[in-house]
Amino acid sequence: MATHKFGIMQNEPINNERFDEYEPNKYHCIAIDDNFIEPILIDLQNVCCYWHTRQVPGRGIAYHGITLIPPQSIDRLIQILSLQDKLEYTHLISLANQAKQENKYLIHFGI
Numbered sequence: 001m002a003t004h005k006f007g008i009m010q011n012e013p014i015n016n017e018r019f020d021e022y023e024p025n026k027y028h029c030i031a032i033d034d035n036f037i038e039p040i041l042i043d044l045q046n047v048c049c050y051w052h053t054r055q056v057p058g059r060g061i062a063y064h065g066i067t068l069i070p071p072q073s074i075d076r077l078i079q080i081l082s083l084q085d086k087l088e089y090t091h092l093i094s095l096a097n098q099a100k101q102e103n104k105y106l107i108h109f110g111i
Contacts, residue, residue: 001033001034002033002034002111003031003032003033003034003111004031004032004034004037004061004108004109004110004111005024005027005029005030005031005032005108005109006029006030006032006092006095006096006106006107006108006109007024007026007027007028007029007030007095007106007107008027008028008095008098008099008102008104008105008106008107009027009068009104009105009106009107010104012104012105013050013053013054013068013105014054015053015054015055016053016055017053017054018052018053019052019053019066019068019107020052020066022066022109023109024109027107029107029109030091030092030095032088032089032091032092033088034111036084036086036088036089037061040080040081040084041060041061041063043080043083044060044061044077044080045059045060046059046060046076046080047059047060047061047069047073047076047077047080048070048072048073048076049061049062049067049068049069049070049073049108050067050068050070051065051066051067051068052065052066052068053068054068061108061110062108062110063110063111064110064111065110066107066108066109066110067107067108067110068105068106068107068108069099069105069106069107069108070105071099071100071103071104071105074096074099074100074106075100077096077106078093078096078097078100081093081096
């Protein structure tokens, strides 16, 4: 079963810092089955993110890579997840709300 991992970054990534290592344990990530990410990929294209480094802005998640989701994009992510009205998103919504309250980045590790 393919899963996406999401966690909260304790430190804001600096501009030239790269995130190329698969380190979900470092960020205490939660897992979301790909069956629940794939259907919302088009909606996620409305979320401003960075792919692997803050020097590469993008929209949506890096499906097979690492995504940095800045605090200013978290409301949009929460909105997309909440509109799905599925229990499978509850933990991710909770994690996103925590990141929002703490003004922290989320990190996503793709499949």
